[in-house]
Amino acid sequence: MEPEAFRRTFLRLKTEMQKVIVGYEALLDEVLTALVAGGHVLLEGVPGLGKTLLVKTLAQVLDLHYSRIQFTPDLMPADIIGTNVVMQDEQGRRFFEFQRGPIFSQIVLADEINRATPKTQSALLEAMQEHAVTAAGVHYTLEEPFFVLATQNPIEMEGTYPLPEAQVDRFLFKLRVPFPPLADLITIMDRTTGPALPATEQVASGESVRAMQALAREVAVATHVKDYVARVIRATHPDGEGSASLARRFVRYGASPRGAQALLLAAKVRALLAGRVNVGFEDLQRVSLPALRHRIILNFEGEAEGTDPDEIIRNVLEETPQLPRVRT
Amino acid sequence: MTATPAAALRSAATGLPPEVRGLLGRTARTIAWGAALHWIVRGVLVAAVASLGWTALGTIIPVGIVSPLLVLVAGGLLALLLGIMRGLAPSSDLMPAACVADTEFRLHERLSTAVDLAAGRIPPTGLGGVLLRDAAQAARTAAAGAPLRPHAPAGIRWALAAAIAAVAAALLVPGLTIPATPARDTAVRIRREGRRLEQFSRQLEQRARAERAPQARRSAPKVRALGQRLQQQRMARSEALARIATLERELEQARRQLGQRIAETISPNTPSPPESLFRPSTALDQTIRQLRDLAARLGQMQNAAGEQQDLLEQLAGLAQAGEGQLPAEARRQIDEARRQIGRGDVGRGREAINIAMDDLQALSAMLADESALRLAERELDRSATRIGQGGTPSGDEAEPGEAQPARPAPGERRLREQEGELTGAPPPEGPNEGSQPGQGRLGEKLGPSTPRLQTPEQRTRVRGREGQGQLQTTELLGPGRRQPARLPEGTVGPAVVRRADEHMTRLRIPADLRRVVRRYFELLAGRR
Numbered sequence: 119m120e121p122e123a124f125r126r127t128f129l130r131l132k133t134e135m136q137k138v139i140v141g142y143e144a145l146l147d148e149v150l151t152a153l154v155a156g157g158h159v160l161l162e163g164v165p166g167l168g169k170t171l172l173v174k175t176l177a178q179v180l181d182l183h184y185s186r187i188q189f190t191p192d193l194m195p196a197d198i199i200g201t202n203v204v205m206q207d208e209q210g211r212r213f214f215e216f217q218r219g220p221i222f223s224q225i226v227l228a229d230e231i232n233r234a235t236p237k238t239q240s241a242l243l244e245a246m247q248e249h250a251v252t253a254a255g256v257h258y259t260l261e262e263p264f265f266v267l268a269t270q271n272p273i274e275m276e277g278t279y280p281l282p283e284a285q286v287d288r289f290l291f292k293l294r295v296p297f298p299p300l301a302d303l304i305t306i307m308d309r310t311t312g313p314a315l316p317a318t319e320q321v322a323s324g325e326s327v328r329a330m331q332a333l334a335r336e337v338a339v340a341t342h343v344k345d346y347v348a349r350v351i352r353a354t355h356p357d358g359e360g361s362a363s364l365a366r367r368f369v370r371y372g373a374s375p376r377g378a379q380a381l382l383l384a385a386k387v388r389a390l391l392a393g394r395v396n397v398g399f400e401d402l403q404r405v406s407l408p409a410l411r412h413r414i415i416l417n418f419e420g421e422a423e424g425t426d427p428d429e430i431i432r433n434v435l436e437e438t439p440q441l442p443r444v445r446t
Numbered sequence: 447m448t449a450t451p452a453a454a455l456r457s458a459a460t461g462l463p464p465e466v467r468g469l470l471g472r473t474a475r476t477i478a479w480g481a482a483l484h485w486i487v488r489g490v491l492v493a494a495v496a497s498l499g500w501t502a503l504g505t506i507i508p509v510g511i512v513s514p515l516l517v518l519v520a521g522g523l524l525a526l527l528l529g530i531m532r533g534l535a536p537s538s539d540l541m542p543a544a545c546v547a548d549t550e551f552r553l554h555e556r557l558s559t560a561v562d563l564a565a566g567r568i569p570p571t572g573l574g575g576v577l578l579r580d581a582a583q584a585a586r587t588a589a590a591g592a593p594l595r596p597h598a599p600a601g602i603r604w605a606l607a608a609a610i611a612a613v614a615a616a617l618l619v620p621g622l623t624i625p626a627t628p629a630r631d632t633a634v635r636i637r638r639e640g641r642r643l644e645q646f647s648r649q650l651e652q653r654a655r656a657e658r659a660p661q662a663r664r665s666a667p668k669v670r671a672l673g674q675r676l677q678q679q680r681m682a683r684s685e686a687l688a689r690i691a692t693l694e695r696e697l698e699q700a701r702r703q704l705g706q707r708i709a710e711t712i713s714p715n716t717p718s719p720p721e722s723l724f725r726p727s728t729a730l731d732q733t734i735r736q737l738r739d740l741a742a743r744l745g746q747m748q749n750a751a752g753e754q755q756d757l758l759e760q761l762a763g764l765a766q767a768g769e770g771q772l773p774a775e776a777r778r779q780i781d782e783a784r785r786q787i788g789r790g791d792v793g794r795g796r797e798a799i800n801i802a803m804d805d806l807q808a809l810s811a812m813l814a815d816e817s818a819l820r821l822a823e824r825e826l827d828r829s830a831t832r833i834g835q836g837g838t839p840s841g842d843e844a845e846p847g848e849a850q851p852a853r854p855a856p857g858e859r860r861l862r863e864q865e866g867e868l869t870g871a872p873p874p875e876g877p878n879e880g881s882q883p884g885q886g887r888l889g890e891k892l893g894p895s896t897p898r899l900q901t902p903e904q905r906t907r908v909r910g911r912e913g914q915g916q917l918q919t920t921e922l923l924g925p926g927r928r929q930p931a932r933l934p935e936g937t938v939g940p941a942v943v944r945r946a947d948e949h950m951t952r953l954r955i956p957a958d959l960r961r962v963v964r965r966y967f968e969l970l971a972g973r974r
Contacts, residue, residue, distance in 0.1 A: 121576065336573045340559040342545065389554075395573040395580060398554030441545050 119329040124390050127330060128154065130321045134179040137316050139172055140309060141302035148293050148408050149176065149267070151391075154330045155383040157290020158246050158266040160231075160281075160412060167295045168306075169269040173227040181323040182224035182263065189234035191277060195241035199251050216253055221245050224261055224324060228268035232278040239285050242266065246288040263327045283371075283415060290380045291405075292412035337386035339397045344382070346440055347402060351378045353434045354414055364433040368420030373413040380409040399440045407431055461564035462540075463582035466557060469589055473543040473550075474536040480596035482533030487599040489525020493518050494608035501615040504682065505624050508632040513684045514616035518609065551588035556581045621680030632833065636686045639829040640676025643669055646825050650818060659815030661700050665822055668693055672826075686833055694826045701819040708812050711805075712773050730810055731954050733764055733772060737780075737803040744787075744796040758784055761799075773809055776802040899924040943967045 119127075132146050139146060149172065152159045161169045170186075177184030187198055200219035206212050220226065221242070231239060245251050249264045268289070270281070286292070298306065309316055353362045354372030365372060384405035385397045392401065411427040420430075462470075497518040504514070537543075544558040560581035562568045571577070599605075623629040647670035654663035672693050676686055740757060761784045765777055779802035787795035946967045950960050 121573070333573075336571045338559050338563055338568055338571050338573060338577050340555050340562045341567050342541070342558060343555055392554070394554055394556065395577045396555055396559035398548075398556075400554060441549065 119326075119333045121333065121390050121393070121395055124154075124330050124333050125393065127322055127326055128391060131179055134318050134321045135172070135175050137318055138175045138178075138309075139168060140305045141298050142168070142172070142295070145172070145293055145295060147391075148291055148405075151384050151387045151405065152291045152408075153263070153265050153327065154334055154387045155290055155380075156263070156331045156334075157380060157383065158268070158288065160286065160289040160292045161267060161269045161295055162272050162292060163269070163295025164273060164297070165271060167297065169295055170227065170229055172295075173225065173267045173269075175318060176267075177225045177227075178318045179321050180225065180327065181320045182265075182327070183222075183261070184225040184227070185220035185223035186227040186229060187220045188229050189231045189238070191233060191235060191279075193234045193238045195238050198238065198241045199245075199253050202254050214254075216256065216258075218258075221251060222258070222260060224263055224265065226264075226266045228266060230270060231268040232270040232281055234279065236279050236282055236285075239279065239281060242268075243285060243288065261324075263324055263331065286412045287374055287376050289412060290384065291408040293408055334383065334386045334390060337389050337395055337397060339382060339386070342441060343397050343399065343402070346399060346438070347378050347381055349438050350381070350402070350406070350434055351375070353438045354410065354430070356417070360438065362430070362434040362437045364425070364430045365414075368416055368423065368425045368430060369414055370417035370420070371415040373410050377410050377413040381406060384409050403435055406435060462560060463578055463585070465582045465585040465589065466560060466578075469547055469585040470540050470543040470557065470561070472589075473547045473594055474538075474540070476594045476596055477543060477546055478536035479533040480599075482529035483596055484599045485532050486525045486529035487602050487605045489528065490522050491601055491605040491608050493521020493525065494605065494612040496521060497612035498608070498615055501612070501619045504620060505622055505627070505629055507628045508683045513682070514612065514620070518612045518616065522609075547585075547588065547594070550594050551584070551591070553581075553584045553588060556584045620682035620685065621678075632683055633681070636681050636683065636833055637677050639686075639833055640673045640678075640681075642673070643676065643825065643829055644673030646822075647673055650822055653818055654815070657814035657818065658811045659818050661704055661815045662818035662822065665697055665700065665819060668696070669822055669826070676829075683833060687830055690826050690830045690833070694823055694830070697819050697823050697826070701816055701823065704812060704816045704819065708809065708816060711775075711809050711812065730772070730806060730813070732952065734803055734806045734810060735954055736760065736764060737799050737806070741796055741799045741803065744792055744799070754787060758787060761787070773805055776805045776809075779805065942970075 128150060131150055132143075135146055135150075136143070149159055149161075153176070161172070163169055173186075174184070187193070196219065198219050198221050200217050200222065202214040203217050204212050205215040228242065231242075245260060245264070246266055249262065250257060250259045252258070266289075271278075349360055351373050352358055353360050354365050354369060354377075355361055356366050356369045356372065381402055382397065385401035388401040388404055389395065389397045392398075407428050410431050414427040414430055416425055416427070419425075497514040500512075500517050501514040540561050541558065544561045547553060547557050548555050556577075559568070560578055563570070563574055563577060621633070623633045647666045650662055650669060651666035653659070654666060672689055675681070675689060740760060743753070743757065761780055765780045765784070779798045783795040783798035783802065786792075786798060943964075946963065950963055955963065
């Protein structure tokens with residue numbers, strides 16, 4: 119795939135989704151960026167903002183298998199991965215057969231993921247990281263592209279199980295779904311309460327998505343840009359050289375190396391969308407908030423002050439110089 | 447064998463598109479000049495701070511000859527020189543240039559990534575060709591726009607402010623001193639030296655008038671002006687030393703010219719006459735006096751053979767004694783006088799003697815002038831040394847109004863001078879001191895009446911030309927004026943009378959006055 123084709127396909131996907139999804143242009147960009155970067159997305163927002171609709175629409179515009187898992191407290195890992203069931207053949211012999219769970223799809227919507235127990239949440243770990251599952255000692259590879267979109271409600275905390283750090287870290291992006299502005303709200307009402315619901319077309323295949331993912335990994339990154347990424351990640355930590363001032367005050371543990379990978383992969387996609395085949399500082403800055411905000415663990419003071427991780431990340435970007443100083 | 451990163455980057459230039467290479471080259475030069483500006487600004491800032499510190503230090507301790515302005519200018523020039531050298535030597539490392547070009551032209555790291563790719567610092571990618579073409583396109587676009595110019599260094603305002611402050615401080619602060627500090631002591635010292643030089647200038651002027659020394663007379667006002675200038679409140683040591691050095695050079699130049707003329711007078715054919723000839727000698731004065739006596743005797747001579755023989759012998763003795771010490775022309779005139787007198791032509795003999803006497807007097811005046819200038823130089827040098835040493839003036843340095851050594855007795859000062867102790871003091875004031883025959887007012891020439899005797903003055907006026915005509919002397923007798931004794935009374939024995947005799951034979955005392963002096967000492971000895 120050529121960079122221009124990449125860009126065209128991306129824009130077509132976005133345009134097609136916008137037929138259903140009103141507003142949320144940045145959110146769509148970020149969801150598609152995560153898809154092309156090969157990562158997963160955690161969508162956070164209050165109920166009724168269209169999170170589930172967004173995922174369903176994405177599945178519709180892509181020629182990919184889609185499944186939805188509604189996470190509940192009594193949901194078991196086997197309900198996600200699948201289970202061995204006793205079957206009987208024509209000769210009456212019984213045997214175990216693995217019944218694949220909903221994880222065996224290409225786009226998986228983990229709706230209200232924080233309602234399930236940590237045991238069940240952790241069933242997603244291997245699938246999200248390795249794109250594979252192991253059941254009854256048998257290793258199953260998931261079909262590519264494999265894309266998990268999880269949603270969670272940030273305000274309704276009763277009966278929920280906050281995602282463990284290891285689980286959260288596996289999401290490429292954590293996206294916040296804001297309340298739509300007034301104009302968008304009116305458009306939403308018009309589109310969803312009329313006689314005809316908007317329809318979408320499939321504009322890309324799984325093969326196209328895989329090609330886009332491969333092309334994104336070909337994007338070049340200069341050494342000093344990689345150095346900047348490393349310094350940004352280091353700056354999110356409270357101790358050590360180059361720590362940002364807010365990180366020193368409010369952070370218990372900063373972004374992991376997986377955060378650096380996420381930052382760079384997402385930036386590569388942004389570079390291609392900007393018509394370049396190299397990563398620039400601007401690309402990194404554009405994706406730093408969704409890529410890092412869920413990887414920063416606040417300390418007690420940060421929690422007590424109600425510090426927003428986005429504020430810390432902005433502080434990190436401000437205090438981390440892009441280049442060693444060169445005078446002109 | 448692996449190449450160093452810098453070498454890899456240099457070799458990367460060959461793998462880059464020409465547009466990129468050109469842009470990076472221009473950017474590297476701009477970076478170099480930016481760094482040069484930064485160096486210059488920093489240098490000026492450092493020089494200004496150093497100058498300010500130097501100025502401030504000058505209010506506490508005397509900080510020598512270097513002025514704060516010189517510190518500022520020297521530092522600024524050094525920074526300029528280093529800056530130019532830095533600007534002319536751009537770095538061969540392409541990466542900083544690429545980073546700067548990316549930032550300045552908003553190329554989103556296209557050039558730096560291309561440089562990294564060409565240098566092999568990042569793994570090859572399938573998009574490498576696209577990347578280089580993209581970088582070339584970006585470089586073309588950037589080159590078509592406004593050229594990159596060095597940014598104004600960050601501290602330029604501070605540097606300018608510091609330089610202005612340093613100049614202002616260098617102009618306003620020098621001379622200000624903090625009480626009870628070495629700098630204040632030096633300021634006091636400078637003012638004292640100024641007073642001393644002013645006082646010396648008066649003495650120099652009197653001496654110049656007395657000895658008819660035109661160069662010294664012209665120099666005296668300059669010495670006085672310098673002395674007055676040194677007494678001003680705001681006088682830095684460096685400025686004081688510079689002013690003294692300037693006047694010293696001026697006096698030295700005048701003295702050298704005078705020395706040249708003296709050398710030509712004494713021995714026109716000898717390129718470098720002996721140094722001893724440049725010192726005012728007793729022999730010269732004595733020769734002039736003897737010639738004057740001889741001329742007077744010639745005027746009264748009655749063709750007595752014995753007297754003529756005595757004259758010829760004296761002239762022969764003068765000519766012989768003046769070998770190597772008197773000007774050749776004067777000796778020739780003395781020989782001529784001998785010949786003419788020997789032939790019996792007394793008139794021509796006297797004329798030759800008068801010419802020789804004129805030559806010797808002119809030489810004597812030039813020597814005195816030269817000596818006075820040398821003395822002035824020495825005084826300036828002494829002042830410069832004292833100011834340079836700084837510190838509190840010691841008690842032995844005489845100041846006007848302070849404790850002074852007792853004035854010498856009449857004739858003692860002259861004795862000291864004759865013995866080679868040049869004190870710089872002028873001859874005692876008296877009638878006709880420094881007057882020119884036929885010029886000036888009588889009152890000025892005569893000066894105030896002598897305070898030593900309780901007797902009315904007698905003013906007489908002699909008409910004629912100096913060295914010619916009758917010698918007229920007036921003996922004034924009277925009781926001494928009542929005034930405190932300048933010397934403790936002591937015994938005057940025969941030894942004193944003998945010393946007085948010895949000095950009188952050497953001193954420039956008219957023959958008929960010698961009797962008066964002798965009688966004075968004999969009277970003193972008799973009182974004992």
